[in-house]
Amino acid sequence: MVNVKTQKNKVFVTSPLLPDLDDVASQLKEIWAAKWITNMGEKHNLLESKLKDVLNVDNVCLFNNGTIALLTAIKALDIPIGSEVITTPFTFAATPHCITWNGLKPVFCDIEPDTMTIDANKIEALITPKTKLILGVHVYGFPCNVKKIDEIAKKYNLKVIYDAAHAFSTEIEGKGIGNFGDITMFSFHATKLFNTVEGGCLTFNNSDLYKKICNLRNFGIQNEECVSDIGINGKMNEIQAAIGLLNLNLFRDEQAKRKKIYDLYNSNISLIKGIRIPKMPSNTTNSYQYYPIIINDDYYTDRDDLYNRFKAINIMTRKYFYPACSDYACYKDNSKHYEVLDDIKHRVLCLPFYGSLPCEVTDKIIRGLNGKFE
Ligand SMILES: Cc1ncc(COP(=O)(O)O)c(C=O)c1O
Numbered sequence: 001m002v003n004v005k006t007q008k009n010k011v012f013v014t015s016p017l018l019p020d021l022d023d024v025a026s027q028l029k030e031i032w033a034a035k036w037i038t039n040m041g042e043k044h045n046l047l048e049s050k051l052k053d054v055l056n057v058d059n060v061c062l063f064n065n066g067t068i069a070l071l072t073a074i075k076a077l078d079i080p081i082g083s084e085v086i087t088t089p090f091t092f093a094a095t096p097h098c099i100t101w102n103g104l105k106p107v108f109c110d111i112e113p114d115t116m117t118i119d120a121n122k123i124e125a126l127i128t129p130k131t132k133l134i135l136g137v138h139v140y141g142f143p144c145n146v147k148k149i150d151e152i153a154k155k156y157n158l159k160v161i162y163d164a165a166h167a168f169s170t171e172i173e174g175k176g177i178g179n180f181g182d183i184t185m186f187s188f189h190a191t192k193l194f195n196t197v198e199g200g201c202l203t204f205n206n207s208d209l210y211k212k213i214c215n216l217r218n219f220g221i222q223n224e225e226c227v228s229d230i231g232i233n234g235k236m237n238e239i240q241a242a243i244g245l246l247n248l249n250l251f252r253d254e255q256a257k258r259k260k261i262y263d264l265y266n267s268n269i270s271l272i273k274g275i276r277i278p279k280m281p282s283n284t285t286n287s288y289q290y291y292p293i294i295i296n297d298d299y300y301t302d303r304d305d306l307y308n309r310f311k312a313i314n315i316m317t318r319k320y321f322y323p324a325c326s327d328y329a330c331y332k333d334n335s336k337h338y339e340v341l342d343d344i345k346h347r348v349l350c351l352p353f354y355g356s357l358p359c360e361v362t363d364k365i366i367r368g369l370n371g372k373f374e
Contacts, residue, residue: 011361013290013318015354016190017254019246027242038237039218047241048201050248054169055186056176057203061213062236066165066187066200070098072216072234073183073202074133076209077159079104083132088118089326090341091137095163096325099135107131108326110338114278116140116292116348119340120148127152133159138167138177139321140350141287142280146172146180153181161185166289168194169251173283178203183213188244193258193289194251196244199236257355258288261362265291265351268366274299275369290320291353293369294344300371303347309373315365318350 031037044062051060063069079085081103087096089108096106107126112119118136134153136144144162153160160181164170168186170177178184188199202213212229215222220231236244269275276294280286295303303319310317322345325331326338351365367373 010314010316011352011357012316013350013352014191015356016195017193017247017250017355019243019250023246024243027246028239031238031242034238036238038235040235041238041241043238043241043245044236047196047236047244047248050245051201054248055178055203056171057178057184057205059204059207059210061202061210061217062241063200063202063217063234064236064240065198066163066185066189067094067098068232068234069187069200069202070094070161070163070185071101072213072232073161073185074098074102074104074135075216075230075232076213077133077161077182079132079159082130084128084130085133085135086118086123086126086131087135088137088139089324089331089338090116090139090321090345091163091325092165092321093325093328094165095135095137096328096331100330104133105130106135106325106331108331108336108338110340111344112145113340113344115142115144115281116278116344117142117144118149120145120152123149123152124156127156127158131156131158133161134181135161135163136181137163137165138170140278140290140292141167141170142278143167143170143172143177143284144180150180165189165192165200167287168192168289169255169285170287171285176203177284179205182206183209188240193254193287194244194247196236196240196247199240199244254355255288258353259286261353261355261357262286262288262291264362265353265366269293269369272299272369288353291351292320292348293351294347295349296347303349306369307349310365310368313364313368313373315352315361315368317352320348320350321345322348 099106162184165187183204188196216231217234220229
């Protein structure tokens with residue numbers, strides 16, 4: 001077996017976008033001089049306003065991570081405790097956990113085979129008098145069926161939140177993906193295309209929500225003598241914001257590098273029998289967050305064996321999202337089955353995908369996919 005020589009001898013599914021250290025030092029000097037290191041400082045406010053342009057939205061509220069942002073988004077919609085939220089089981093743990101932490105019940109809906117997002121055609125059958133919210137996830141940057149979900153929400157008077165953790169800068173028909181539904185959450189975690197080390201934001205069209213969300217983000221404190229809401233500490237600090245400002249200058253270049261790898265993977269993998277490459281709908285831009293492949297029955301081996309073979313040569317692919325959230329002990333309901341999810345969760349594999357991925361590694365990955373691991 002030949003080991004790939006990279007950081008710590010392992011190739012991971014992603015590698016964080018890191019600004020130049022000298023630039024970080026300059027930013028830190030400014031922060032030190034200002035002696036203002038958190039609580040909506042200058043850098044925080046600048047990043048918030050720059051993100052409006054990048055995400056093509058009217059309102060941005062920064063957070064210290066995507067999970068607290070999502071938790072706050074649900075809280076801001078004042079949904080009665082005990083209500084049901086229709087969501088996807090094919091997502092990261094944070095999505096259903098934020099529902100549950102708000103005292104609401106996640107009701108899992110099956111996913112579409114192509115985009116792997118919540119199947120909008122299966123939502124109506126799950127609606128009960130207790131349903132108050134639909135929480136869709138633009139998984140891997142593939143867009144939910146926002147049009148159909150909007151129709152359903154209007155018909156049944158439901159709120160809609162989107163988890164766009166994987167869809168930074170994605171546009172649907174030229175419109176920023178953060179404009180759909182009532183509120184959208186973006187994550188700026190280290191693994192994301194654009195990162196602030198940890199971080200995230202909420203975007204929304206209804207400007208009335210801005211005050212409310214800002215208030216919830218800061219413990220519900222209105223002013224020195226008034227705490228009006230049961231808020232949380234969701235504030236992004238100045239150091240996170242500074243990293244964000246620097247990475248904002250870099251992410252388009254990173255995206256362009258990823259596009260080259262995406263094209264290289266596509267042209268080689270499309271020739272391999274038994275692997276399907278899920279396609280981005282033609283009206284949607286790709287965030288280039290992940291490169292998922294689907295292992296079909298006519299491939300020479302199964303997904304788990306392929307994962308293990310790569311692992312044995314220190315290439316760490318990821319089985320996102322296996323297990324599905326509906327398999328977690330805290331959510332498991334043995335009476336429920338999901339036709340598409342229960343199949344696809346055993347087939348998806350995310351390949352290493354980041355701008356600085358060396359050619360010899362992509363070659364090795366492509367050879368591995370062709371069954372050549374020696
Ligand atoms: C789909 C999804 N939702 C939510 C989150 C949580 O975001 P954060 O890590 O910024 O809290 C993540 C991952 O980081 C994610 O992949």
